[in-house]
Ligand SMILES: Nc1ncnc2c1ncn2[C@@H]1O[C@H](COP(=O)(O)OP(=O)(O)O)[C@@H](O)[C@H]1O
């Protein structure tokens with residue numbers, strides 16, 4: 134992906150969730166946002182994906198400006214992306230298969246038989262076909278997140294946004310979801326994610342943005358961000374010291 138973000142501002146009342154964020158990147162397949170809780174990572178991701186409208190600034194993804202002003206255009210942008218959040222991603226009263234076919238039919242206007250075909254293909258790709266007829270409560274947290282990722286990519290999204298996709302999972306399930314994300318990257322999927330899994334961030338990311346107090350404090354390759362002998366920014370140093378302590 135190519136990304137150009139200029140002077141992005143998003144406020145919630147008194148809170149400056151994003152204050153004047155600018156980022157320019159070319160040829161990046163995985164961008165990872167890290168930083169302390171409340172720093173603005175989710176807001177950044179939601180604004181980029183078109184789920185949230187910024188107060189000021191502009192976002193260009195692959196040279197196309199996100200049009201926040203025209204509802205129809207914004208919906209189109211939203212639908213061109215895939216999303217996955219920390220938890221509660223699946224419709225609880227639908228099977229795994231229905232969870233994938235429903236948005237394909239309702240949001241993307243794909244006819245039912247084709248939607249089923251696409252959904253089964255996606256489940257198979259991730260070794261989840263045996264779960265097709267199960268309800269979310271019959272699946273482990275890791276399996277649910279993998280179904281949710283299958284759903285997010287079933288419509289072949291331009292960008293896939295993952296907001297702390299493993300933070301509600303135990304270590305084993307975390308590993309299976311992270312493996313899947315790494316596989317998606319290898320398959321050519323462009324991804325913007327937030328995570329507290331620093332080892333994974335280092336491994337999978339092309340670029341890391343360290344976000345704090347609504348600002349991008351550092352933006353660099355993981356080798357540089359995580360090279361503790363070279364960290365010059367005291368805020369990044371403090372953050373890394375805390376998250377890699379145990
Ligand atoms: N819908 C909202 N309404 C009010 N405040 C919000 C809303 N979303 C986020 N915020 C505030 O904006 C700031 C940034 O939040 P967020 O983007 O969720 O940070 P992060 O994902 O880094 O934890 C926080 O102070 C948060 O409380």
Ligand SMILES: [Mg+2]
Nearest residue numbers: 174175176296
């Ligand atoms: Mg968040």
